[in-house]
Amino acid sequence: MEINQIFEEAKNSIMAGDKERAEEIAKKWLSEGIDPIELLSKGFVPGINEMGNLFGCGKVFLPDLILSAEAMESAAEMCSRAIPQEKVEKKGKIVIGTIEGDIHDIGKAIVICLLRANGFEVFDLGRDVPVQAFINKALEVNADVIGSSCLLxxxxxxxxTLEQELRQQGLRDRFKTIIGGAPVTQRWADRIGADAYAEDALEGVKKIRDLILGQK
Ligand code: B12
Known part of the structure; x- marks a missing residue:
């Protein structure tokens, strides 16, 4: 089958909210050696993004979105497991989570997976995480970078608030910060004083690497 056709099928399985089909596609093509990052970013992710657009303009409803999200979570997990892990010394410590009030975590999971695959040590706080919990964890593990995700x-x-709290607590120079999530932009990062912004997981890994190298 042509590669674009595989991506198209992957996308369709997510849009149909067909978890079994998404899993079948992931299993089949991953075992045939397709690049898991490509399958995710060119196949499954466009499917969930398209559902988001349709949801946004009222063409699909929340139950459909939930089914698609479940299919997406499963496909993302299978692709993540197939990404080869770099077995090197840990390159840096990242504390990451989704901001309080927000339960979106599919994108964050992809970022974490690529960071781990690239030899970073990641502490995942999960979703709906209060600002102070980011700071406490970063202090506890002596993190290099704090990453936050939000989709709303x-x-x-x-x-x-995270930037403000870090400043108020005299910790702003101790940690680098990076922000991400669909509504977030470089402009927002500049406005709130975050050290970096990344549009996607691959760029996130690159920016985090730069932040850590620049720091040492
Ligand atoms: C899947 C989804 C859901 C799932 C979430 C499942 C889960 N476990 O995450 C479910 C169905 C539960 C859901 C619920 C809701 N959702 Co929703 N959801 C989405 C959807 C369709 C896709 C998000 C996604 O997973 N994208 C795929 C991933 C791979 O992309 P990503 O998250 O952007 O992440 C990438 C980058 O942004 C970046 N990145 C992300 N985080 C980070 C962090 C760092 C540090 C870095 C470096 C990079 C980085 O890297 C990632 C990988 O490349 C979006 C649409 C959209 N366009 O985003 C709507 C969307 C975000 N949801 C929306 C809404 C409104 C809701 C609900 C309020 C609906 C409701 N009425 O209940 C609830 C919110 C509940 C809550 N309190 O959070 C709106 C938000 C509108 C707004 N202006 O804020 C959107 C935009 C849909 C729309 N068009 O209206 N949702």
Whole structure:
């Protein structure tokens, strides 16, 4: 089968909310040696993004979105497991989570997976995480970078609060910060004073590497 056709099938399985089909596709093509990052980013992810657009303009409803999200979670997990892990000394410590009030975590899971695959040590706080929990964990593990994700425009404010709290607690120079999530932009990062912004997981790994190298 042509590669674009595989991506198209992967996308369709997510849009149909067909978890079994998505798993079948992942299993088959991963075992045939397809690049898991490509299958994710060119196949499954466009499917969930398209569902988001349709949901946004009222063409599909929440139950459909939930089914698609479940299929997406499963496919993302299978692709993540297939990404070869770099067995090197840990390159740096990252504390990461989704901002309080926000339960979206599929994108964050992909970021974490690529970071781990590239030899970083990641502490995943999960989703709906209060600002102070990011700071406490970063202090506890002596993190290099704090990463926050948010998918709702309303929870973006939490990323600003994180910057403010770090400053108020005299910790702003101790950790680098990176922000991400669909509504987030470089402009927002500049406005709130975050050290970096990444549009996707691959760029996230690169920016985090730069932040850590620049720091040492
Ligand atoms: C899947 C999904 C869900 C799933 C989430 C399942 C889960 N476990 O995550 C479910 C169905 C539960 C859900 C619920 C809701 N959702 Co929703 N959801 C989405 C959807 C379709 C896709 C998100 C996604 O997974 N994308 C795929 C991943 C791979 O992309 P990503 O998250 O952007 O992540 C990438 C980058 O952003 C970046 N990145 C992400 N985080 C980070 C962090 C760092 C540090 C770095 C470096 C990079 C990085 O790297 C990732 C990989 O490349 C979006 C649509 C969209 N366009 O985003 C809507 C969307 C975000 N949801 C929306 C809404 C409204 C909701 C609900 C409020 C619906 C409701 N009425 O209940 C609830 C919110 C509940 C809550 N409190 O959070 C709206 C938000 C609108 C807004 N203006 O804020 C969107 C935009 C849909 C829409 N068009 O209206 N949702």
């Amino acid at each position: 425009t309303t929870t973006m404010e939490g990323q600003r």
